[in-house]
Amino acid sequence: MMVDAANRLQPFLYNRRMQELIRQLLAELGEDPTREGLINTPKRVEKALKFLTSGYDANIDDVLNGALFTVDYSEMVIVKDVDFYSLCEHHLLPFFGKCHVAYIPTTKVIGLSKIPRLIDVYSRRLQVQERLTNQIANVILETIKPMGVAVVMEASHLCMSMRGVEKQNSFAVTSAMLGTFRSDPRTRSEFLELIKLRAGAIASRELTPSAGLGLECVND
Numbered sequence: 486m487m488v489d490a491a492n493r494l495q496p497f498l499y500n501r502r503m504q505e506l507i508r509q510l511l512a513e514l515g516e517d518p519t520r521e522g523l524i525n526t527p528k529r530v531e532k533a534l535k536f537l538t539s540g541y542d543a544n545i546d547d548v549l550n551g552a553l554f555t556v557d558y559s560e561m562v563i564v565k566d567v568d569f570y571s572l573c574e575h576h577l578l579p580f581f582g583k584c585h586v587a588y589i590p591t592t593k594v595i596g597l598s599k600i601p602r603l604i605d606v607y608s609r610r611l612q613v614q615e616r617l618t619n620q621i622a623n624v625i626l627e628t629i630k631p632m633g634v635a636v637v638m639e640a641s642h643l644c645m646s647m648r649g650v651e652k653q654n655s656f657a658v659t660s661a662m663l664g665t666f667r668s669d670p671r672t673r674s675e676f677l678e679l680i681k682l683r684a685g686a687i688a689s690r691e692l693t694p695s696a697g698l699g700l701e702c703v704n705d
């Protein structure tokens with residue numbers, strides 16, 4: 486079901502139906518939604534959820550407006566250790582960590598401050614980590630047609646760690662390697678060396694988009 490577009494575009498126009506649902510949820514959890522500490526919770530939760538899913542409304546052209554530059558430069562551009570926060574679409578619980586992006590330009594570069602903004606746009610949606618990683622890589626590929634793009638995301642998943650499910654797997658690394666980062670192992674290793682993954686062992690072997698990561702929580 487589509488969310489009412491008018492409500493999304495006006496974040497301060499509160500949605501009574503959503504607040505009523507949150508009130509019902511509190512009651513179903515065994516709480517008293519009328520007690521002092523909870524009385525304004527539906528309003529706060531609605532506002533928080535709208536912010537945390539505000540990436541659905543973002544227009545990539547607007548985000549990048551005026552921040553594409555023509556260059557005569559073909560060295561690797563790296564933006565690393567960008568914090569991101571997203572929500573697991575299976576549990577609506579956070580997963581968060583660091584995102585590293587690299588590309589090798591042909592004729593255009595993206596203003597450096599816009600890379601974290603692009604990461605926010607795709608993080609502020611209901612996500613799985615692999616799709617988020619691929620979307621960030623693909624939007625850069627489509628926007629500036631570089632020789633290659635690499636995106637690596639390292640994240641902790643609260644839906645796993647808070648619930649005590651397979652704690653050892655609550656930290657996940659995903660990658661998207663496109664163009665020269667896929668075809669040239671030296672380019673890929675140079676990037677992986679520069680970002681020095683927290684999960685260090687992974688840097689030494691070939692990172693390829695994985696099929697299973699991020700879906701482990703789905704059966705629980």
Ligand SMILES: [Zn+2]
Pocket residue numbers: 573574575576577578644645702703
């Ligand atoms: Zn989950």
